Amino acid sequence: MQNALIEAQRIFDVAPFIADLGCKLEKLESGICHASIELTEKHQQQDGFVHAGVQATLADHCAGTAAVTLIDDHQMVLTAEFKINLLRAAKGERLLCKSAVLKAGRVLTVAESEVFAEDENKKQRLVAKATVTLAVMDKPKVEGQ
Amino acid sequence: MQNALIEAQRIFDVAPFIADLGCKLEKLESGICHASIELTEKHQQQDGFVHAGVQATLADHCAGTAAVTLIDDHQMVLTAEFKINLLRAAKGERLLCKSAVLKAGRVLTVAESEVFAEDENKKQRLVAKATVTLAVMDKPKVEGQ
Amino acid sequence: MQNALIEAQRIFDVAPFIADLGCKLEKLESGICHASIELTEKHQQQDGFVHAGVQATLADHCAGTAAVTLIDDHQMVLTAEFKINLLRAAKGERLLCKSAVLKAGRVLTVAESEVFAEDENKKQRLVAKATVTLAVMDKPKVEGQ
Amino acid sequence: MQNALIEAQRIFDVAPFIADLGCKLEKLESGICHASIELTEKHQQQDGFVHAGVQATLADHCAGTAAVTLIDDHQMVLTAEFKINLLRAAKGERLLCKSAVLKAGRVLTVAESEVFAEDENKKQRLVAKATVTLAVMDKPKVEGQ
Numbered sequence: 001m002q003n004a005l006i007e008a009q010r011i012f013d014v015a016p017f018i019a020d021l022g023c024k025l026e027k028l029e030s031g032i033c034h035a036s037i038e039l040t041e042k043h044q045q046q047d048g049f050v051h052a053g054v055q056a057t058l059a060d061h062c063a064g065t066a067a068v069t070l071i072d073d074h075q076m077v078l079t080a081e082f083k084i085n086l087l088r089a090a091k092g093e094r095l096l097c098k099s100a101v102l103k104a105g106r107v108l109t110v111a112e113s114e115v116f117a118e119d120e121n122k123k124q125r126l127v128a129k130a131t132v133t134l135a136v137m138d139k140p141k142v143e144g145q
Numbered sequence: 146m147q148n149a150l151i152e153a154q155r156i157f158d159v160a161p162f163i164a165d166l167g168c169k170l171e172k173l174e175s176g177i178c179h180a181s182i183e184l185t186e187k188h189q190q191q192d193g194f195v196h197a198g199v200q201a202t203l204a205d206h207c208a209g210t211a212a213v214t215l216i217d218d219h220q221m222v223l224t225a226e227f228k229i230n231l232l233r234a235a236k237g238e239r240l241l242c243k244s245a246v247l248k249a250g251r252v253l254t255v256a257e258s259e260v261f262a263e264d265e266n267k268k269q270r271l272v273a274k275a276t277v278t279l280a281v282m283d284k285p286k287v288e289g290q
Numbered sequence: 291m292q293n294a295l296i297e298a299q300r301i302f303d304v305a306p307f308i309a310d311l312g313c314k315l316e317k318l319e320s321g322i323c324h325a326s327i328e329l330t331e332k333h334q335q336q337d338g339f340v341h342a343g344v345q346a347t348l349a350d351h352c353a354g355t356a357a358v359t360l361i362d363d364h365q366m367v368l369t370a371e372f373k374i375n376l377l378r379a380a381k382g383e384r385l386l387c388k389s390a391v392l393k394a395g396r397v398l399t400v401a402e403s404e405v406f407a408e409d410e411n412k413k414q415r416l417v418a419k420a421t422v423t424l425a426v427m428d429k430p431k432v433e434g435q
Numbered sequence: 436m437q438n439a440l441i442e443a444q445r446i447f448d449v450a451p452f453i454a455d456l457g458c459k460l461e462k463l464e465s466g467i468c469h470a471s472i473e474l475t476e477k478h479q480q481q482d483g484f485v486h487a488g489v490q491a492t493l494a495d496h497c498a499g500t501a502a503v504t505l506i507d508d509h510q511m512v513l514t515a516e517f518k519i520n521l522l523r524a525a526k527g528e529r530l531l532c533k534s535a536v537l538k539a540g541r542v543l544t545v546a547e548s549e550v551f552a553e554d555e556n557k558k559q560r561l562v563a564k565a566t567v568t569l570a571v572m573d574k575p576k577v578e579g580q
Contacts, residue, residue: 016189017196044161045206051162052205052224057198061190079197080543081568083228083373083518085400085421087393102419103377107542108515108570110375110419129392129400131375131421133516133568135543225398226423228373228518230545230566232538247564248522252397253370253425255520255564274537274545276520276566278371278423280398306479307486334451335496341452342495342514347488351480369487373518 004069008033011065018061021054025065031101033066036094043095050090050117055128059084059113062099063132067109070101077109077134084113084130092117096124099132109134149214153178156210163206166199170210176246178211183239195235195262200273204229204258207244208277212254215246222254222279229258229275237262241269244277254279294359298323301355308351311344315355321391323356328384340380340407345418349374349403352389353422357399360391367399367424374403374420382407386414389422399424439504443468446500453496456489460500466536468501471529478530485525485552490563494519494548497534498567502544505536512544512569519548519565527552531559534567544569 005028012018012025012035021043027034037043037058045051060082067077099113115128150173157163157170157180166188172179182188182203190196205227212222244258260273295318302308302315302325311333317324327333327348335341350372357367389403405418440463447453447460447470456478462469472478472493480486495517502512534548550563 011191015191015196016187017199018190020187021198042161042165045163046156046160047221051160051202052227053166053198053202054162056201056205056227057196060197060201076192078234079231081228081230081516081545081566082197082201083226083421085226085392085423086224087400089223102375103416107572110377110516112419126393129402129421131373131419131516133375137542226371226400226421228566230537230568232545247520248561252427255371255522257564271538274547274566276371276518276564278520282397301481305481305486306477307489308480310477311488332451332455335453336446336450337511341450341492342517343456343488343492344452346491346495346517347486350487350491366482368524369521371518371520372487372491373516375516376514379513 003073008065008068011068021057023058023061028069030069031066033062033099034097035062036096038094039092050095052086055086055090055095055115056084058095058097059115059128059130060132062097063111063113063130064134066099066101066111067134070104070109071136074139075136076139077136080133080135082130082132084128086128088125088127090117090127092119094118107136109136148218153210153213156213166202168203168206173214175214176211178207178244179242180207181239181241184237195240197231200231200235200240200260201229203240203242204260204273204275205277207242208256208258208275209279211244211246211256212279215249215254216281219284220281221284222281225278225280227275227277229273231273233270233272235262235272237264239263252281254281293363298355298358301358311347313348313351318359320359321356323352323389324387325352326384326386329382340385342376345376345380345385345405346374348385348387349405349418349420350422352387353401353403353420354424356389356391356401357424360394360399361426364429365426366429367426370423370425372420372422374418376418378415378417380407380417382409384408397426399426438508443500443503446503456492458493458496463504465504466501468497468534469532470497471531473529474527485530487521490521490525490530490550491519493530493532494550494563494565495567497532498546498548498565499569501534501536501546502569505539505544506571509574510571511574512571515568515570517565517567519563521563523560523562525552525562527554529553542571544571
């Protein structure tokens with residue numbers, strides 16, 4: 001778990017798309033990850049709401065990080081598939097995602113992500129819910145890549 | 146369809162997240178939309194592959210635009226949910242998405258998106274497949290917003 | 291809600307496939323439905339486990355009934371789509387499903403179903419989790435059908 | 436493939452729920468499976484349409500059988516998850532499912548199923564589309580079970 005913490009933080013730091021979106025790791029425990037995005041105009045679709053793709057990216061990445069807390073040092077995870085329901089048009093100051101592992105398996109881990117939009121009064125509203133299936137695999141050996 | 150073409154182009158032009166990602170409208174016909182992204186380092190996850198969130202955003206947005214070609218002028222679409230399977234680790238010069246409407250309904254439209262990664266020799270490989278459910282609704286009246 | 295209770299019970303009584311499967315309504319509250327199936331050999335796939343289709347049917351039907359508790363008398367729901375993760379091979383004496391509405395909307399309602407397998411000691415294990423999107427619509431007028 | 440054919444036929448013959456539903460294997464090729472159900476009142480939900488659970492069972496089972504055609508003799512597949520869109524209320528004489536493998540992998544295979552309702556004039560209409568993710572695994576050794 002100590003190593004997983006370092007690995008999870010590393011993923012947030014070195015993944016260019018995550019850095020570009022402004023995703024910030026908020027909390028990390030065994031099987032749990034919270035992350036957030038400070039919303040700007042850049043995250044919007046054509047009508048001023050947060051783009052579904054932003055919510056999906058946060059939900060997927062946060063679920064993957066929750067899965068990483070439960071794997072061995074020589075392993076990695078890759079998203080095999082996910083499904084997301086956009087429950088309400090999302091608007092606000094901040095997007096917060098809470099992911100938890102539902103089932104950690106030898107080859108597949110399933111995690112769920114709840115995405116909340118937070119307004120200027122820190123009031124949170126559930127705007128999306130995702131289920132993410134991750135493939136657990138051995139990291140490629142550096143020489144073998 | 147003439148208006149739909151203008152509306153679809155508008156969505157690509159004015160959606161900040163789509164512009165930020167570098168999504169480009171490639172083709173638009175009745176029930177069909179193709180779009181692409183020139184890949185840069187910014188689109189990557191921690192291991193150098195295209196982030197699932199980039200693929201999901203392209204698949205969702207392109208499916209929504211395909212749906213827009215089949216609605217009336219006073220209507221709009223919003224993604225209700227989507228599911229995406231990431232079939233292979235995606236790498237290459239360009240991401241190309243081909244979306245087609247499977248069923249256009251009065252309140253729900255279902256579209257499918259195939260995402261291809263194109264290498265330097267223009268060889269394309271299917272890297273993801275998504276099914277997108279869109280809610281068709283009347284545009285809010287400007288005064289009533 | 292009183293009418294919804296009657297309608298929900300009616301759906302379990304008159305839906306032939308549900309009766310054939312042995313689905314039993316266990317609990318009904320506003321936005322919530324629990325249902326069960328006493329498992330027999332008939333519910334199995336080729337290796338002696340409960341068929342994914344049985345779990346999916348229970349998850350879908352129970353979610354739909356939870357949605358019915360929140361609609362008006364002149365409305366009905368139809369499943370637009372669902373996604374189910376089969377978390378563990380399911381075996382036991384009884385299958386129990388707990389469904390709850392995540393978001394009730396004017397045209398779309400989203401509900402979640404957790405399916406548990408119960409062994410001979412009444413110990414329950416989560417075997418599947420589903421997200422169900424339901425279209426809410428007006429019942430067809432009898433003459434207009 | 437010869438063994439896969441025998442194995443696929445066996446799955447249809449010995450899976451009690453599939454026999455109970457009246458599922459019939461129609462066609463089997465490398466990566467492809469077609470199957471059908473003669474519709475009776477038993478397959479209906481409360482309003483006389485084919486229950487979503489029947490369509491889901493057929494879509495899942497037929498996809499799994501398509502996957503079986505591409506695995507080794509010592510392997511088996513189990514559905515990890517599936518998602519199905521119910522496109523139209525289904526009614527008719529026969530349900531026909533056409534499944535094809537989209538990507539066959541070492542640990543995961545993804546297949547798609549199209550479900551058609553056939554009326555008394557043999558006219559077919561697409562009523563559902565599913566994406567099925569299957570885990571490929573070694574069969575348990577008989578002694579080791």
